[in-house]
Amino acid sequence: MNTNLDIPVRSEGEIATVFASDYLNKISGEKIERECKRQIDAGCTTLVVNFKDTEIVNSIGVSILLGVIDAASNNGTEVIFSEVNEDTEQLFEMLGLTNHVKIQE
Amino acid sequence: MPTTQQQKLVHTFSALADIGQEVAHKNNFQEMIHTSLHLLLGSLAIMRGGVARYSRFGHELNFLAVRGLGDDFPLSASLEMSDEREFLNTGMSDIEISQAKMLAFFQRYQRILERKNIELIMPLIVRDELVGMVFLGEKASGEHFNSSDKAIIQAMARHIGVGIHQRNLMAELARRAEENRKLYEDMRMTYQDTVKAFATAIDCKDKYTEGHSVRVGKYSEIIAQELGWSDEEIEGVAVAGYLHDVGKLTVERNIINAPYRINAKESAELNKHPAVGFEILSPIHHPYTDVPLAAKYHHERLDGRGYPDGLKDNEIPYIAKIVNLADSFDAMTTDRPYKRRRPANEVIEDLRRNAGKQFAPELVTAFCNGMLKELTGESKNRQFRRLLGREYMEAEGIVPLLKQALNGMDATSSLTFVASH
Numbered sequence: 001m002n003t004n005l006d007i008p009v010r011s012e013g014e015i016a017t018v019f020a021s022d023y024l025n026k027i028s029g030e031k032i033e034r035e036c037k038r039q040i041d042a043g044c045t046t047l048v049v050n051f052k053d054t055e056i057v058n059s060i061g062v063s064i065l066l067g068v069i070d071a072a073s074n075n076g077t078e079v080i081f082s083e084v085n086e087d088t089e090q091l092f093e094m095l096g097l098t099n100h101v102k103i104q105e
Numbered sequence: 106m107p108t109t110q111q112q113k114l115v116h117t118f119s120a121l122a123d124i125g126q127e128v129a130h131k132n133n134f135q136e137m138i139h140t141s142l143h144l145l146l147g148s149l150a151i152m153r154g155g156v157a158r159y160s161r162f163g164h165e166l167n168f169l170a171v172r173g174l175g176d177d178f179p180l181s182a183s184l185e186m187s188d189e190r191e192f193l194n195t196g197m198s199d200i201e202i203s204q205a206k207m208l209a210f211f212q213r214y215q216r217i218l219e220r221k222n223i224e225l226i227m228p229l230i231v232r233d234e235l236v237g238m239v240f241l242g243e244k245a246s247g248e249h250f251n252s253s254d255k256a257i258i259q260a261m262a263r264h265i266g267v268g269i270h271q272r273n274l275m276a277e278l279a280r281r282a283e284e285n286r287k288l289y290e291d292m293r294m295t296y297q298d299t300v301k302a303f304a305t306a307i308d309c310k311d312k313y314t315e316g317h318s319v320r321v322g323k324y325s326e327i328i329a330q331e332l333g334w335s336d337e338e339i340e341g342v343a344v345a346g347y348l349h350d351v352g353k354l355t356v357e358r359n360i361i362n363a364p365y366r367i368n369a370k371e372s373a374e375l376n377k378h379p380a381v382g383f384e385i386l387s388p389i390h391h392p393y394t395d396v397p398l399a400a401k402y403h404h405e406r407l408d409g410r411g412y413p414d415g416l417k418d419n420e421i422p423y424i425a426k427i428v429n430l431a432d433s434f435d436a437m438t439t440d441r442p443y444k445r446r447r448p449a450n451e452v453i454e455d456l457r458r459n460a461g462k463q464f465a466p467e468l469v470t471a472f473c474n475g476m477l478k479e480l481t482g483e484s485k486n487r488q489f490r491r492l493l494g495r496e497y498m499e500a501e502g503i504v505p506l507l508k509q510a511l512n513g514m515d516a517t518s519s520l521t522f523v524a525s526h
């Protein structure tokens with residue numbers, strides 16, 4: 001089910017997948033955050049953020065992901081980051097994001 | 106593959122660079138603050154935080170951007186004077202929440218700050234002025250802020266502070282500009298009221314030429330309009346017209362009102378009025394230039410046969426030439442103690458004949474043009490008819506005469522042009 005024309009979303013049962021793309025690194029990335037929060041509010045138990053089209057993640061991107069993590073933890077939703085490239089994974093680890101999310105191939 | 110440490114440095118320093126760009130180049134203040142907060146939080150992966158602007162007048166912090174602080178976080182918070190002093194004393198350095206307990210501010214907001222996991226606050230101080238405050242929650246890593254983190258936060262916060270300060274300056278500047286504009290407008294109106302009162306006083310002294318100054322002001326205005334001058338310049342010329350005879354205030358009333366041609370002695374007395382006018386007007390600060398000069402030289406003639414100094418051509422200030430034409434026109438078109446006014450056709454003929462002798466030809470052209478436009482309805486102006494009466498202005502043959510004069514003036518103008526080059 002694609003609920004937002006700009007943000008690709010896939011929803012299967014209680015698992016929702018949101019594709020981060022390159023939007024993430026700009027203020028417009030808040031669209032992704034809003035979409036994630038919508039999925040969380042809609043009651044998904046697992047939120048997957050997919051990074052297959054995300055080359056790098058800058059500080060704005062990290063801030064937006066923290067917003068997603070925070071919303072998920074308030075709702076007891078599990079967050080999974082998938083298809084994260086090696087550099088970005090290392091960054092997430094270093095910054096402590098991996099304390100809050102699972103990284104998946 | 107870069108080392109972890111290198112990568113971290115790159116990440117935080119690019120955030121620092123971005124925040125500098127944001128502050129320097131964003132026109133949208135709200136968006137700038139919003140983006141800056143993202144950059145600040147994202148650089149060190151801080152879970153939540155907010156940026157507030159401090160209003161010195163209300164001693165109030167107003168949040169411009171918040172992240173992760175929830176709906177129940179107060180978006181406005183008041184500071185005590187003692188807080189402000191304390192912040193200014195310690196300068197722009199981070200205050201850990203554990204150290205903040207002595208602040209009146211903290212005591213008031215302790216519960217909400219603790220509930221929201223606020224760990225660090227940083228006053229934004231620019232040029233010894235508290236402009237705002239940054240509030241930061243916990244790091245995603247769960248670690249405490251170390252000294253390197255704090256240095257980065259301080260650097261980024263300084264950018265945000267400068268951004269807020271710039272915004273304050275801009276607002277202050279806009280406010281002052283508006284105030285100045287209003288002040289100037291008030292001054293101008295006061296000045297114009299004064300000028301009109303003066304003009305009335307001058308005209309009162311001369312019962313035969315009642316309204317002379319006001320009419321000269323109006324005619325001068327018409328000439329300046331025809332010359333395509335700016336509104337402010339036109340206003341200046343009108344004022345010069347209103348005040349040109351101010352020197353007459355000191356001339357004996359019986360000389361001014363003499364019902365006969367005055368004798369040489371009386372004439373010498375009367376002829377002082379331009380110089381006296383100049384003396385009266387010079388010490389006054391006029392919003393327009395050349396008003397005193399117009400008074401001093403409004404009886405000069407192009408051919409040098411005028412008074413007081415017998416100036417010629419371009420020695421005469423332009424504004425004085427305008428007032429001279431307006432003045433002469435009014436003298437010819439109104440009844441004098443010893444002389445009835447002359448019919449319009451004669452007056453126009455006189456203007457044409459004296460172009461280049463008494464009057465600057467291009468001014469006669471402008472004046473006749475103004476008159477013609479009114480009579481043909483090309484302009485909505487009714488000034489001439491209002492000041493001189495419809496019958497007088499609409500007398501037969503005036504329009505053709507004006508056209509003829511204007512044609513002739515073209516020739517005269519080009520002759521003068523050839524002669525002077």
Ligand SMILES: [Fe+2]
Nearest residue numbers: 349350403404
């Ligand atoms: Fe005069």
Ligand SMILES: [Fe+2]
Nearest residue numbers: 317349350432
């Ligand atoms: Fe006069």
